[in-house]
Amino acid sequence: MTARSPVLATLLASLLAVSACHKAEAPPPGADTPRAVPFATVVRQPLGTGIDVSGRLVAREEAAVSSQLSGYLVARVLVDQDALVRAGQPLAYLDETLLRSDIMQNRAALAQSRVAADKANQEAARVSALDHTGVLSDEAIAQRRLAARTAQAQVDQAQAQLSAQLVRQGLMVVRAPVSGRILTRSVRPGDVASPSTVMFTLARDDRSELDAEIPEELLGAVHQGDHARVRLASGRWVDGTVRLVAAQVDAQTRLGRARILLPVDREIRPGGYARAELAGPPVPVLAVPEAAVSYDGNGASVTVIGAGDTVRRMAVKTGRRGGGMIELTQGPPAGARVLTGSQDFVLDGEKVQPVAAKAQGGR
Numbered sequence: 001m002t003a004r005s006p007v008l009a010t011l012l013a014s015l016l017a018v019s020a021c022h023k024a025e026a027p028p029p030g031a032d033t034p035r036a037v038p039f040a041t042v043v044r045q046p047l048g049t050g051i052d053v054s055g056r057l058v059a060r061e062e063a064a065v066s067s068q069l070s071g072y073l074v075a076r077v078l079v080d081q082d083a084l085v086r087a088g089q090p091l092a093y094l095d096e097t098l099l100r101s102d103i104m105q106n107r108a109a110l111a112q113s114r115v116a117a118d119k120a121n122q123e124a125a126r127v128s129a130l131d132h133t134g135v136l137s138d139e140a141i142a143q144r145r146l147a148a149r150t151a152q153a154q155v156d157q158a159q160a161q162l163s164a165q166l167v168r169q170g171l172m173v174v175r176a177p178v179s180g181r182i183l184t185r186s187v188r189p190g191d192v193a194s195p196s197t198v199m200f201t202l203a204r205d206d207r208s209e210l211d212a213e214i215p216e217e218l219l220g221a222v223h224q225g226d227h228a229r230v231r232l233a234s235g236r237w238v239d240g241t242v243r244l245v246a247a248q249v250d251a252q253t254r255l256g257r258a259r260i261l262l263p264v265d266r267e268i269r270p271g272g273y274a275r276a277e278l279a280g281p282p283v284p285v286l287a288v289p290e291a292a293v294s295y296d297g298n299g300a301s302v303t304v305i306g307a308g309d310t311v312r313r314m315a316v317k318t319g320r321r322g323g324g325m326i327e328l329t330q331g332p333p334a335g336a337r338v339l340t341g342s343q344d345f346v347l348d349g350e351k352v353q354p355v356a357a358k359a360q361g362g363r
Contacts, residue, residue, distance in 0.1 A: 034353040037342045039305055040289050044334050046282035047322045051221060053212040053258070057272045060207035060261065063178050065091060065200040067193035068171050072099070074191045081185050084206065085176040091200055092174040094193055099172065103165045110158040117151035124148035174199060181206040183270060208268045210240065210260040210276055216249045219256040222278055228260045230276045232267055239263070240276065286333075287325040289357070291340045293318060302328075303346065305337040305354055312348045 072094040079091050127141045174193075180202040187199035210230055214222060226242040246257040260276055262268055292302050293316065301315050316331030332338065339346070340357050 034309065034351045035342065035346065036353045036355050037305075037311075037346065038340045038357045039337045039354045040292060040340050040357045042286055042288050042328065042332050042334050042336045042338060044284055044286055045325065046284050047287055047320050047325060047327055051214065051218050051278040052275065053214050053278060054273070054275045055210050055212040055257075057208055057262075057268060057270050057274055058211045059183065059201075059203035059270045060209050061204040062183070063180065063202040063204055064198045065174065065177060065202065066195055066198050067094065067174050068195055069094065069168060070194050072096070072172065072193050074187055074189050074193060077185070077187055077189060079182055079185070079200070081182050083182045085179065085182060085202070087176055087179045089176045090173050091176055092187060094172040094174070096169060096172045099165065099169055103162065103169065106158065106162040106165050110155070110162050113151070113155040113158040117148070117155045120144075120148040120151035176200075176202065178202060178204045180204045203270060206264050208262050208265075208270055209243065210262060210274050212258045212260055212276055213253075213255045214258055216254045216256060219245070219249065219258075222258050226278055228276045228278050230260060230262060230274050232274055233272055234267060236267065238265060238268070242278070285319065285327040285329075286331070287327050288338055289340050290321065290324055290326045292338045293326055294343050302331060303339040303343045304332050305339065305352065308351065309354060310349055310351050311339065311346050313343075 074092055075095040076093045077091070078093070079085060079089075085091065124144045124147070127144050182200055183203050184201045185199070187197075191197075193199075210228075222242060222245055224242055224245060228240040228242060230238050230240045232238065240260040240262045242258055243261040244259040249256045258278075288302065293300050294302070299315060300318050301313050303311050304314050305311055314332060317329045319327035319329045321327070337354060339352075346352060
């Protein structure tokens with residue numbers, strides 16, 4: 001018995017190994033049970049006609065500031081970009097050295113004209129009662145009266161010239177035409193002023209707008225007074241209102257425009273870029289929960305549960321979103337069942353066990 005023990009031990013080990021292999025190859029319990037998957041049905045329900053647009057931030061109304069005078073040097077500049085100014089506030093001073101000299105000359109010329117006018121009036125007054133008396137000829141009397149009127153006209157002319165110079169003196173101060181924020185400054189001390197040269201530009205009342213581009217087919221859904229949510233470059237959202245919808249569409253790009261008025265905010269800077277969401281009236285559409293739509297390199301798709309509870313993937317095209325639902329502009333019909341989970345774990349033709357989702361349309 002002692003000699004046979006190794007042989008018996010070897011045979012026993014072989015039997016145990018074969019038994020273990022058979023147990024490993026045995027199918028697990030429930031292997032033929034279909035996978036339980038959540039589903040929802042394609043429904044027709046109202047969704048808001050949300051429109052995503054984008055465009056440039058611009059000033060609500062831009063004011064250009066330049067001097068009404070020409071040929072005078074800029075002496076001082078008082079404000080710079082981003083400064084808040086009031087209507088009438090001085091922005092720059094022109095050098096009035098030469099103008100002061102001209103004003104003094106005009107004052108002297110006015111004084112001389114008044115002296116000459118006084119003398120001419122006195123000469124005319126002396127002959128006021130000598131008409132037809134023969135003391136002086138009628139022609140001499142008429143000449144003195146004409147000289148008095150001429151002298152008074154010269155006084156008026158000198159006064160007008162002085163007044164014009166005083167007006168120029170007032171214009172030596174370049175003032176803000178409206179209240180607002182300085183957007184640009186293009187003037188330096190030493191520059192020569194000219195009416196054709198813009199010194200500053202202002203955003204009136206510091207109000208800005210989004211100049212949004214809207215596709216032609218969506219332009220009819222946008223109306224004056226519509227609410228908009230505008231996303232700034234920082235990611236922050238601000239509320240706006242559609243102030244104006246353009247009356248025409250660009251013939252080349254087929255895009256229309258809308259102006260969205262924004263609140264006063266230091267973060268809103270004209271020239272920047274922003275996006276907006278415009279909310280329109282709800283429209284009945286075919287929709288499914290957002291969780292039912294998958295995306296890959298081929299685009300969007302849903303997994304449809306067909307006859308016999310077998311599944312197949314179907315390409316779809318999506319539209320507007322809202323309330324956790326997404327519109328299907330192309331895809332399965334109303335009433336079709338679509339998976340709202342486990343899409344990546346089933347294969348086309350596989351049989352599943354559908355389990356109705358608890359809340360259709362929730363996020």
